[in-house]
Amino acid sequence: MPETAAGTSDSGRWTTPKDVVAKLHKRFDRGEFLISLALGADFEPVGIALRGPTAGELGAMFETARAWVRAWECAAPQGVRLEYREVGGRIIGANRLPARAWVDGYEQLWTALGVAATVRRFTGLLAQAQARDLPAVRDWAAANPIKALGHAGRWSALLAAVAWIERHQRPGLYVRQVDVPGVDTKFIEANRAVLTDLLEVTLDPARIEQAAPRTDFVRRFRFEPKPEYIRARTLDPSVTLIGPFTEASLRVSELAEHPLAASRVLVVENETTYLALPPLPDTVAIWGGGYAVNRLAPLAWLADRDLLYWGDIDTHGFAILNRLRAAFPAARSVLMDRATLMRHRSQWVRETTITGADLPLLTADEQQLYRDLAQQVPGPAVRLEQERIGFGWIETALHRAVGSGRAARDTSDAHRYRAPVSREDS
Template sequence: MTPAEWTRPEQVVEALRRKWTSGRYLAAAAGGHPFEPIGMPLKGPTAADALHHYEQALAWAQSWAPDRHPHLRIQTKKIGGRSGTSSHTIAGRVWIDSRQDLWTLLCVTAQVDRFHALHDQTAHDAPDLAQWMASHPMKVLTHAAAWHQLVRTVCWIRDHSPEQVYLREIDVPGVDTKFVETHKTILAELLDHALPEDRIDADAPKNDLAARYRFRTKPNYIRLRYLGASPLPFSELTVRAEELAGWSPGVRTVFVLENEITYLSLPPVPDAIAILGSGYAAALLRHLPWLDDVDLYYWGDIDTHGFAILDQVRGRFPHTTSLLMDRATLLAHKSHWGQEKTQARDGLTHLTPEEAHLDQDLRDGAYRPHLRLEQERIAITAVREALARHRE
């Protein structure tokens, strides 16, 4: 063994610090477990090493002198003494005999005291959270500055009916939406522990606190405009989805589009409205049962995402017809082709054979890798002709 492989004092501290960082030492203390002395073997010089590397061996032995390590108990062993070699007593193992020695050795006494103070206070105010703290002490220390506010926030949420309030309405001193957003990861862990199962939507992501813990969420809005005569004093409306569900605009035809300018520039169509889908927000259409009773057209980009949205809409409304999402339209606008950065999932089940064939060609790069034709790049004359064919 070379001198470089002999265990140095700082290596022992580093090994202990890694275990401290994992939280195991503080968790044991918080859980009331008695301290068990920690022993660590040392790699040191052999008798041959002491003979051939005397100066290094002497320096190593001195580095482990007991007076240099008041918080360690050093257990010695003898090397040499056979075949005429000299006998030497060196450090063979070190022991930490108490938690206080361990805290001092790692210079974490202030952190330990801080944790215990937070734990004691939480045990008084919210005993169930104190149990969580004992298992996750390092997370508590990471959020020590805001801990009391976090506990009060969790208690407030636990004591109020979330269906009637927004996250914005949490009434805890020093807590606002920015605080909640900044601490949403730790709040999710605490709420998962503190709330009953019926208060948690396990399918909602932990970073969406409103959805996961059943708070009121921002309403979904649907924007529509009349393409013919409007029965209202407005040509365009933005309405809450749940309210629009119970009110029919009184038209025979509905066009769903993804691009705002295209939506705004559609020419007049009698007895029709246009709905702005805005990407996968087209899923909001499921809230509108009266779409079952109209001629429904979906017009999106000619790319894999466009067909994925069409598939989604048609999954709820099987009578949906695609508009300007065909091979002829794609090939007629070659000079306007663009590139789709990432492709949508495959395995779509609600496309017509012609649509499915074109979707597969886009995925395979039959014309160009990651090809897309955005709807706003389609000539307005082609749009007018398509709508004229619809009127006919």
């Protein structure tokens, strides 16, 4: 399989033995030769044309040319066969110069490149996969030899993990339950990418969650994910969560099946504010944790509650409110109004990143305030955090929101609710 001339020597023009080895190594490092070996293909001889002195250069640089020939005859890589050509003329006579370097077989190639140990390691990986009765993994390694060699030091553990998962994994198991010596959750996380490759060629496609991204190992291979929790506390002593306890962290999956008794739920973004909330009748507070409000979506029973949301007055606070309304359209905002913002001008801070996303689920008043914040009408990147609002103002607004809740829910469009304005703002 003749090839074009390889790179030139350091002197700038004539091919050296190192140039030929480098050219062969490029192909080896791409895995070409190992793929052919794994497939059992016959070796196709490789010929590399050598750029050497021309007839004119022989006359002008005879000693340099002779040294080049001597270098090839004395230092040609072992396993490389040289093909010669005659160059010369009447003045210098005919001279026999190396014209092409040939490699005629696998063994000669391994010798020329000094990779015999690497090849043995690679064939050992293939044999291990076959011995584990994982033919698809063997085929993967045969097609991806360099990637497989990159995992040679942990290949045995990878095969054991794949074999265990293929034979024992079922929905409901945690990754922690993969019972293979030397394989723990840290090992699986560190080798998630290659394990994903190997499992995808091993498992029946029906056992793979195709909608889950390849980076989500747990969901993609249908292991049990870590449960989502919601932290809740009662704001009314007559409303209990669990026995005598006023606060609890509850699994979302279980809370979805067992609604809270209160008729009103107040979702608060900031933890400190959540902890300091005043007593409110028939009300349970949930710590939303910013964009973590997505965890509330499975709680379908919230649609039957008077659902209040209180977040920071900034563009992201309104984006979170919009996201909550995607699941619960009747959710009302509280303390996210212009009166609250302007009352606490001295407490404003700067919002680090401003979002200008379209938020179609905001009310008209919320939408106007959101647009003003996004366009920095009140001032540069204005933000009012929950914990900076005066507590007396909070108590007044929350009690008014609770009092107006029933009337608001009786209207045909709960989104027309407007936050109460204190007399101090009138």
